[in-house]
Amino acid sequence: MTQAEIFQRYVELCHTALLEDDRVLDLLRKSGIHDSFLFESFFLGNADGRILEPVGENEEIFQKLVAAGILASDGKEVLRNRVMIPIFDENKAVVNLVGYSLNPNTKHKLRWLHPGGLFNAPFLRNCKELIVTEDPLPCLLLIQQDVSNATFLFGDDQKYIHFSQEHGIRKVFFTFEGKARLFYEFLQAGISAHRVDVDFERLRLGTARDYLEDLFSATSENVGSSETILEIENGLLFQFPHLRYRVIGNIAEASQSLRTNIKAFTDQEAYVDTLDLFKNRDRQNFIYNLMDRFSLRDQVQLENDLNQIIETIENLRGKKTKEQKQTRPELTDSQRDIGMQFLRNPTLIDEIEEDYTRLGYVRERKNKILLYLVMTSRLMDSPIHTILISRSGAGKSMLVEVTEQLCPPEELHSVSDLTNQALYYFGKDDLKNSFIVIGEKEGREGSDYPLRELISKKSITKAIPMKDAGTGQIRTVSITVHGPVALAETTTESEVNPENLNRCFVVGIDETEEQTRLIHQQQRKNYTLEGHLQKRELGKIIEKHIYAQRLLRKILVVNPYAELLSFPTSKLKTRRDHDKFLRLINVICFLHQFQREVKTKKLDNGEPIEYIECTPEDYRIAYELLSDGVLDNTLDDLPSPARKLLDLIKGYLQKRSQRDKIPVEKIVFERKDIREYTSWSFAQVRNNFRILRDYEYLALIKVRNGVANQYRLNGSYSAIDFLHTILSPEELEKQIETATK
Numbered sequence: 001m002t003q004a005e006i007f008q009r010y011v012e013l014c015h016t017a018l019l020e021d022d023r024v025l026d027l028l029r030k031s032g033i034h035d036s037f038l039f040e041s042f043f044l045g046n047a048d049g050r051i052l053e054p055v056g057e058n059e060e061i062f063q064k065l066v067a068a069g070i071l072a073s074d075g076k077e078v079l080r081n082r083v084m085i086p087i088f089d090e091n092k093a094v095v096n097l098v099g100y101s102l103n104p105n106t107k108h109k110l111r112w113l114h115p116g117g118l119f120n121a122p123f124l125r126n127c128k129e130l131i132v133t134e135d136p137l138p139c140l141l142l143i144q145q146d147v148s149n150a151t152f153l154f155g156d157d158q159k160y161i162h163f164s165q166e167h168g169i170r171k172v173f174f175t176f177e178g179k180a181r182l183f184y185e186f187l188q189a190g191i192s193a194h195r196v197d198v199d200f201e202r203l204r205l206g207t208a209r210d211y212l213e214d215l216f217s218a219t220s221e222n223v224g225s226s227e228t229i230l231e232i233e234n235g236l237l238f239q240f241p242h243l244r245y246r247v248i249g250n251i252a253e254a255s256q257s258l259r260t261n262i263k264a265f266t267d268q269e270a271y272v273d274t275l276d277l278f279k280n281r282d283r284q285n286f287i288y289n290l291m292d293r294f295s296l297r298d299q300v301q302l303e304n305d306l307n308q309i310i311e312t313i314e315n316l317r318g319k320k321t322k323e324q325k326q327t328r329p330e331l332t333d334s335q336r337d338i339g340m341q342f343l344r345n346p347t348l349i350d351e352i353e354e355d356y357t358r359l360g361y362v363r364e365r366k367n368k369i370l371l372y373l374v375m376t377s378r379l380m381d382s383p384i385h386t387i388l389i390s391r392s393g394a395g396k397s398m399l400v401e402v403t404e405q406l407c408p409p410e411e412l413h414s415v416s417d418l419t420n421q422a423l424y425y426f427g428k429d430d431l432k433n434s435f436i437v438i439g440e441k442e443g444r445e446g447s448d449y450p451l452r453e454l455i456s457k458k459s460i461t462k463a464i465p466m467k468d469a470g471t472g473q474i475r476t477v478s479i480t481v482h483g484p485v486a487l488a489e490t491t492t493e494s495e496v497n498p499e500n501l502n503r504c505f506v507v508g509i510d511e512t513e514e515q516t517r518l519i520h521q522q523q524r525k526n527y528t529l530e531g532h533l534q535k536r537e538l539g540k541i542i543e544k545h546i547y548a549q550r551l552l553r554k555i556l557v558v559n560p561y562a563e564l565l566s567f568p569t570s571k572l573k574t575r576r577d578h579d580k581f582l583r584l585i586n587v588i589c590f591l592h593q594f595q596r597e598v599k600t601k602k603l604d605n606g607e608p609i610e611y612i613e614c615t616p617e618d619y620r621i622a623y624e625l626l627s628d629g630v631l632d633n634t635l636d637d638l639p640s641p642a643r644k645l646l647d648l649i650k651g652y653l654q655k656r657s658q659r660d661k662i663p664v665e666k667i668v669f670e671r672k673d674i675r676e677y678t679s680w681s682f683a684q685v686r687n688n689f690r691i692l693r694d695y696e697y698l699a700l701i702k703v704r705n706g707v708a709n710q711y712r713l714n715g716s717y718s719a720i721d722f723l724h725t726i727l728s729p730e731e732l733e734k735q736i737e738t739a740t741k
Helices: 003-020 022-030 036-042 059-068 136-144 158-166 180-188 200-205 209-217 280-294 299-324 333-343 348-358 365-379 396-406 448-456 513-525 529-535 538-551 574-591 616-625 630-635 640-660 671-678 682-694 729-740
Strands: 083-088 094-100 110-112 129-133 150-152 171-174 192-195 229-232 235-239 244-248 259-265 270-276 386-389 412-415 434-438 459-467 474-482 485-491 505-508 556-558 599-602 608-613 698-701 710-713
Touching (some): 003 022, 003 036, 003 059, 003 083, 003 094, 129 158, 136 200, 180 192, 180 299, 259 280, 270 280, 280 299, 333 348, 365 386, 365 396, 365 485, 365 574, 365 616, 396 485, 396 538, 448 485, 556 574, 574 608, 574 616, 616 729, 640 682, 671 682, 682 698
Parallel strands (some): 129 150, 386 505, 412 434, 434 485
Antiparallel strands (some): 083 094, 229 235, 244 259
16 A cells, blocks of 8 residues: 555544544534534544554554554554544645644644645635634634635644745735744745734634624734734844834844843833843743733743744744855856866966965965865865964964955855854755865864764764654654865864874975065065055956856766875875875866866766866876975874974084084983074973974983973984875876886
């Protein structure tokens, strides 16, 4: 049996059960529901458990009923002891089942199998006005009085907005208080929304067609059409029947708090307070004060008011976030020409380096190109990542900020504060193919693990307990955020989590005096007339790169010479570093995709796949980028700042050795000597000395109390050169030439 057949059979059984149960029929009659056409037209039923009889020991039928949602996994009927109301689609097929309890003591009176479907949808699709009730019985009373354009609310509120927009419904009447958020969203969608005070007791006791006709045909003013929620400057105005609330604060910006200034008032008096609506204690104190000020005794209603205010603000925040998450816009012909001219430039890499310089970042060609490639790799299935390590003020933040400007804003996430749970609460695809930039290590405290998972597995999943709106039961729900993402991270810390390090290229910033001199020169130039005139052209440079990035499309990149390459094997961590090197070559090819021939390969099933191939030129660029320390820093266990300090110590000792005619390994020195020689800060020297001691590059000499610690270089230190095990570009070309003969 299909699910549709199962639903149909269940509806028939429940309908028969209702017609045979005088007790339930009597309860419905007392509620005013008595016309036979209601039972026949909507196939009302009673879930009395008889569905379990044909199941018996038949495991196959049992599993189908569980899959359909009619039975729980423990064998209990989900809608048991409730009036069953089938939900039909516009083709009269059963798509959902709703149960309503006639027991006044039942806490959750309304229950449904899933949130989808609309009651009375086949009739409503041809209406221009919609009447909504909170429960099924008032809705059935209205239909019984020939007000056929009625429905009751259950499940997802947004489906009512979508249905109304799709079928041209222009006006909606709410017959109950509450659902302020839905009321507000109707207004925002351009659909007239009104609240109508219907005397349902009058409907229950007899014919009231004339009364209803007069009520719903009255003008908007006569039926209380004043908007329940109004947007005001810096806040919202809620106009509920018993109280009005003016809520002011930074309500549109998503955060973990909702601190607002609230004024509750009537025509006679007002009460003003400041509270965090996300804190239960603040809300309860506010409610008690309202009860005292306005002589109100309905605490539940006041709690409902605050809940509606919170729901509306959260929905507003969600909309703002969604608006900020733009889709990639279509480019005009002129914008395409600008971007394409850049992408087809034979000296594309040189132009990128020159543009960074024009944007204010001087020298450091390799760092610029590598970070630009990291940003570009966000569009690939296997991006690359980087960590920039340097002392404070060296310029790593500026390098990242310039790169951020060149990335399309809809695909950039730059954060300075990232908690350990924050990544899990992005939208399912909000981070997909994004460039993520994280500030100092303190800005990502606790988030190392989800970051690593997002990098390695390209998705993260979190299981959380959540209350089911239909059943009221707690169930475990999994939320997943998909990648891939490209990550750039900056830090002044000498020690970075090694699990993060071996997934990223480790880049150091030039901290030499010559680089400082060039930076000062650039800073002075910015204050000249020429500098101001150059700034006027910066916008064009940024736009050019954004246009180019939006033109890049996902395409398979193949490395035809990959099997000819070599890589260091001396350390276990090179298993990951080798893959990073290959991905870097692929990213370079990907950036040059409009300078590569697009090839097609047909699979065995006839499906064609398009791809481009890496060239020896791509390898040459990658080889040059990883020379002079970048690959050394990536492969070596010693953190980059500690390595730099070790090189400086070696230079200092060589000068002293030449001056004093003493072998380097016998020279004794203090941290103060190195601070004066390098101009490094006290904290930087102290921390990196500790690391060099741990790695046994420095030996601490025992001295008396009160005398500064003294050190000696522990043996001779020679720079590590990993490139001798990697093919040079010239050697690769020879290998390719030999392989093709």
